[in-house]
Structure formats: structure tokens, C-alpha cells
Amino acid sequence: xxxxxxxxxxxxxxxxxxxxxxxxxxxxxxxxxxxxxxxxxxxxxxxxxxxxxxxxxxxxxxxxxxxxxxxxxxxxxxxxxxxxxxxxxxxxxxxxxxxxxxxxxxxxxxxxxxxxxxxxxxxxxxxxxxxxxxxxxxxxxxxxxxxxxxxxxxxxxxxxxxxxxxxxxxxxxxxxxxxxxxxxxxxxxxxxxxxxxxxxxxxxxxxxxxxxxxxxxxxxxxxxxxxxxxxxxxxxxxxxxxxxxxxxxxxxxxxxxxxxxxxxxxxxxxxxxxxxxxxxxxxx
Numbered sequence: 585x586x587x588x589x590x591x592x593x594x595x596x597x598x599x600x601x602x603x604x605x606x607x608x609x610x611x612x613x614x615x616x617x618x619x620x621x622x623x624x625x626x627x628x629x630x631x632x633x634x635x636x637x638x639x640x641x642x643x644x645x646x647x648x649x650x651x652x653x654x655x656x657x658x659x660x661x662x663x664x665x666x667x668x669x670x671x672x673x674x675x676x677x678x679x680x681x682x683x684x685x686x687x688x689x690x691x692x693x694x695x696x697x698x699x700x701x702x703x704x705x706x707x708x709x710x711x712x713x714x715x716x717x718x719x720x721x722x723x724x725x726x727x728x729x730x731x732x733x734x735x736x737x738x739x740x741x742x743x744x745x746x747x748x749x750x751x752x753x754x755x756x757x758x759x760x761x762x763x764x765x766x767x768x769x770x771x772x773x774x775x776x777x778x779x780x781x782x783x784x785x786x787x788x789x790x791x792x793x794x795x796x797x798x799x800x801x802x803x804x805x806x807x808x809x810x811x812x813x814x815x816x817x818x819x820x821x822x823x824x825x826x827x828x829x830x831x832x833x834x835x836x837x838x839x840x841x842x843x844x845x846x847x848x849x850x851x852x853x854x855x856x857x858x859x860x861x862x863x864x865x866x867x868x
Contacts, residue, residue, distance in 0.1 A: 589613050591613065591615075591620075592608065592613055592615045593616055593621060594615070594618075594638050595617060595618065596638055597637075597638045614633050616633050616637070616638065617637065617638040619636050693718045693719060693720050694718065694719055694720075694791070695717070695718055695791055695792045696719045697716070697717040697759075698715065698717070698792055699776055700714055700715075700776070700777045701713040701766075701770070701775060701776055702774065702775065702777050703772070703775075704773075709739065709740055710740040711738070711739055711774075712737070712783055713735060713774055714735070714738075716732075716735075716788070717732075717758060718732045718733075718734065718789075719731050719758070730751075730753050730754065730755075731753070731754070731757075732749060732751055733762050734748070734749050735748040737787075738783055780796065
């Protein structure tokens with residue numbers, strides 16, 4: 585429901601989600617049934633919209649402002665007033681789902697935001713979600729769609745269950761849409777993960793994967809798993825040299841290490857050139 589939209593035509597207002605209702609209120613959009621279109625065509629003018637409310641259990645009524653050219657949506661349904669009780673993810677505007685390709689979007693983009701969420705089922709199974717907000721790197725030429733919000737979902741066994749996408753024209757709309765979508769996922773049992781799950785990496789686009797790799801390389805803090813592995817390798821390495829070298833490790837200087845490195849380089853060069861001389865052995 586964008587600001588350019590003036591009317592929503594439907595048979596039953598119950599199909600509207602809370603997010604769509606809020607958009608209708610925000611953008612002052614009229615709601616009418618299909619007869620409004622046919623009668624307007626017959627009369628060759630826009631007929632009075634008050635006579636063409638869609639069938640509904642929602643109380644969608646025009647306000648005085650609507651008569652002047654705007655609209656407002658009211659509801660007596662407590663489940664819509666209290667969005668935390670909703671069981672289904674919000675129906676996002678212009679949503680593409682179930683194994684569809686990404687809508688047309690410039691390839692030269694940046695990932696402005698991303699979040700990983702994880703839902704644990706009743707039987708212990710996990711479902712991971714990766715949500716991204718992408719924006720073009722050239723704002724002066726954004727193409728047909730300025731911002732793309734994407735969501736990928738993955739089960740613990742590596743099966744990607746679904747993909748969802750939406751496009752927005754402005755950064756404000758895109759950011760609001762992104763935040764609303766994250767909140768709806770939380771209500772569906774997907775809490776945010778503070779640390780990126782390994783399986784979530786494969787859900788990210790290539791540019792985000794590169795960004796995550798760069799962040800990992802530049803990070804000064806090692807995870808407990810990695811630090812434990814490094815410590816184990818270090819302890820193992822300290823225990824081996826005494827059994828393999830003639831000179832005690834504590835008597836080995838940096839000059840000895842540099843000399844050994846030079847000898848190894850000479851050996852490598854000789855092997856590359858096919859030489860079988862003994863100069864390297866004589867230096868040792």
C-alpha cells in the first residue's frame with residue numbers, strides 16, 4: 585500500500601493483514617468492493633464510495649476526512665489490535681514467496697542491514713532465517729527498485745524451506761518495512777541471534793558472505809571453540825620440537841630460525857630447478 589495508491593478493491597476486508605490496515609490508515613486509501621469499479625464505469629465518474637463497502641467482519645468505515653478525500657480504517661477485532669496474538673507472519677506488500685527468483689534489482693548494491701533469527705521447534709528442530717536490506721551503491725541511478733528486502737529460511741538439515749522478497753522505493757519505507765518484518769518474525773518464535781550461526785552464512789548473498797568473512801578476519805575476539813583449537817595446537821607444537829631437533833629449543837635464537845628459513849628456500853629453489861647439489865647439506 586504505497587502513497588500513490590488511492591483505492592483498494594476487494595470482496596472481503598478480512599483478508600487484510602494488520603500491516604496492510606496500518607498502511608491504509610497511513611496513506612488514506614479508500615476501500616471498496618468490485619461493484620464500485622463497474623458502477624463508476626457505467627456512470628463514467630467515481631461514484632460515492634460509501635455505498636460500496638466490501639463484505640467484512642471488520643468494521644471498516646469512512647470518516648469525515650475520507651469524505652474530503654482521505655480514508656481511515658477502524659476495527660473491532662481485538663486480534664488485530666493486539667498484533668502479538670497473530671499466528672501468521674504479516675502479509676508484506678508486494679511479497680514474492682515460495683521458490684521465486686529475486687525481483688529485478690541492480691547488481692551493484694550494498695547490504696545496509698542484516699539479521700539472523702532462529703526458531704526452535706517443539707521437537708528440538710531449528711529453523712534459521714537470514715533477513716537482508718539491500719540498497720544500490722549509486723543512489724542517483726537506483727534502477728526500477730531502490731531497495732530490496734530479502735528473507736531466506738533454512739532447516740537444521742540444510743533444506744531451504746522458502747524465500748521471500750519485497751521492493752521499496754524509498755529508504756524510509758524500506759527501513760520501516762524491514763523493522764516490521766523482523767518484529768513479525770519475533771512474534772512467530774524467531775528470536776534474534778547475537779552471533780551468526782554457521783548455517784546462516786549459506787543463506788546470505790555473496791556480498792554479505794564476503795562482508796562476514798572480512799569481519800571474521802578483522803575480529804580481535806576469538807570464539808571459545810577457535811581459541812581452544814589454537815591453544816591445543818600450540819601445546820602440541822611445544823611438546824614436539826624437543827624430540828626432533830638436536831639443539832634444545834630454549835637455546836635456539838631468532839638468527840638460527842632465519843638461517844634455517846634461508847636454507848629451506850635454497851632447497852626449494854634447487855628442487856624446482858632439478859638440482860641435486862649438497863651445498864644446502866654442507867651449510868647445515
